[in-house]
Amino acid sequence: MTTTKKHVPNMVLATKKYDVVGTRPVRPDGADKVTGRARYGADFQMAGLLHGKVLRSPHAHARIKSVDTTKAEAMAGVLAVVTNDDLPTDGKEADLRRNVLASDKALYKGHAVAAVAALSPHEAEEALSLINVDYEVLSPVLTVQEAMAENAAILHEDLRTEEGGVKGDKPTNIAEHFRHVLGDVEKGFDESDVVVEREYNTATVHQGYIEPQVASGLWNPDGRVHIWCSTQGAFTVREDVAKVLDISESLVKVTPMEIGGGFGGKIPSYIEPVCALLSKKSGRPVKIVMTRKEVFEATGPTPGSHVKIKVGADNEGNLKAAQAYLAYEAGGFKGSPVGAGSQCVFAAYAVPNQAIDGYDVVVNKPKTQAYRAPGATNAAFAMESVVSEIAQKLGIDPMDIRLKNSSKEGTRRADGPTFPRIGCEEVLRAMKDHPHYKSPLNGPNQGRGVSIGYWFNVGFKSACTISVNPDGTISLIEGSTDIGGSRASISMQAAEVLGIRAEDVRPTVADTDSVGYTDVTGGSRVTYATGWAAYLAADDVKKQMIQRAALIWGVEADSLEMVRGVTKSKTDNELKMTFKELAAELNETGGTIIGSGSLDTGGMGAGGGSFAGNIVDVEVDPETGKVKVLRFTVVQDAGKAIHPSYVEGQMQGGSVQGIGWALNEEYYMSDDGTMANSSLLDYRMPTSLDLPMIDTVIVEVPSPTHPYGVRGVGEANIVPPPAAVAHAIQSATGVWLNKLPMNPVAVTKAIWDQKK
């Protein structure tokens, strides 16, 4: 078994000194979360609360000919039943509404068809069995290859392929095809001494958050709708509920409860509008808690994919050309993350000639959703495997070929952007210099793999207000649901500006009526963007504090400054007050001070994004094909780590999700489109016993935009593991696996095929 390894010191290139930023205080919501007092979505209670259950399609693809709810409505204890007929009929928001409650077609097994509100969850469940649905069962398409084939069953009769803004003229399952080009890829291949072309398939996987989706809704007689739910974006739920119900956004108030994990899967709304509808019909508040089976069958997942990669290099290891074909499952409705995959597939490399084709393909699975760097992991599994294979063919160290071709400031991507200052090279260098990379392997059937991954990160909009308390603390109101310690990282940025301790900040994640518009907790944006809003709000407080001191002392504000929390005269040493002393004066000198910050921190690529790399050692049992991870090191560019413990936590968590994706997670589909492993027992995500410690190295190459140099770290860490594990398996067995997951069956088969 593994032993605990000493942490390797972080590679810190951010040289500015801070008092609070970079320290590791206990999180402000910590005590509530270790005592069971924190209130998550399912903990919501209200007088008169009803319990809702959702009837779901047992077929992956079927026409819904009729839904008869008469018997369910007549059952004692049932107060409301809803179907798609209860939604507005204006034809708008068709996909959103049809995913919430199916209309003419069920597009995946688990697709919601009707919902019931009753006095107890048990009675609601009984009532579901009284609803009669007449289905005409159709044959399902379950992979992109099936869906793209001639004569494939068609999910949406009205879907046409969009190509360069032009729509095709015949029914199809391909919602979109796009192409990014840089240089001349054919010329690049001609100039290459070695060309490797490989084909990959990856399975559909789920985000796997431990808390199932849950929502409660109340439609008040005054026309206002109040939703309490577990979500990554309260304002997104507000917008979705308003769209589905066709009411004004300001009539919807969303109170985000504590959230039990999301990883992208809790951005979309499923049951929130249904709760509201059931409440409108019953006149009572209604709560719906999904079962784990519903979570697997009707939420998430992230797409399975079919990927082809062709890369050419000269004998010195210079990459000359790279070509990608990316076809991703969108699920029942269009909109896979294939675009994001195309932006990340070659991001780590300065390759002069590139061509990337992307296909968004509908299949009879739940509408796919974001999952930590959505789209990037599928692409990196393929690209990184090819790069490692080229290095082997040329006899070049796999780290050296990556360093030789590393992206850097000024490198242009095929999808358009030119990189600002990024930390790709620094991450690679930290990997190569790491003792893990230089250490020997310790036995037969062991192998080592490396890989690098990129996620562009998003900026988007955040708002924050801060009020000063008389005891020298501040109350901070923000709108980013705290999924992994972000109350701490946001508070710390405000504390740094004001020269107070992290513990002196009282953060609250507020409802949509109480804080300015804030985008989702996603895209690695919260510490970056909401932290920046807190920085602005704190700076606003700072300016007002200086003005108040000027008023108290009868001097010009220009003659004062605030340094590490002490407001003082630039010329008179006698004139100074600590933050606490000045705070105590506020109520008597004009009232408290409230500062605010609101900004749009930009779109995709905010701060340049983040790179993460892995070194992994595995042992492969040649008889059973079981792969054991012996040692794992993750290196990531955090720009500036505000709270290093939570940065490490993101790196470790993302790495382990990547290991699960690599080795055993998948939607194991029956031919009829049933997910055969829709329980946590059978889906089998990694347990503590499957893993070693996950060693972390935080690289700090400050982002050129954020006031403290932050780069979001939530996502890039899931990108490299599958390719690094595949490389390690190859180094142990001599076989490249081209399919995820690399479970014992797949590994054994690959070893046998090699022996043939």
Place this chain on the structure above:
Amino acid sequence: MPAKTYVQTTINGENVEFLCEPRQSLLECLRDVIGLTGSKEGCNDGNCGACTVMFDGRIVTSCLVLGVEAAGKEITTIEGIASGSDLHPIQQAFLEDAALQCGICTPGFIVATKALLDHNPNPSEYEIRFWLANNLCRCTGYDKIVRAVQHAAEKMQEARV
């Protein structure tokens, strides 16, 4: 609706009486009948461990125990781990080591850890990983949880000396 059954039990050292339907799980009774919502539901089939409680000295997933089975038993939930306003060293270690991100699995991990350290005050890393393999965490990758358990064990041993 089936007739309800009267149940008398001990939860976190206090006498508790409640009524429940025979089909209701202990988890449902704790959360919805008694109002102790610290135990969490992640799967309702005994695979995630978020609802772990102590049940007459051993750990169970309370979603797989019926409420009526609580009669006459001694139950400890996450709400009974701290003593008054003092956090238990395990809770303190989870905070200091950043062993939680979203926190939904944390009550189950803390109850399971308490049972581990009661039974084996100085577990090896392997023993910690083996014991906690009943509890799923999707956020942390377990590294910081294992370290927090190690630190809690050290602190508890120091306190005993």
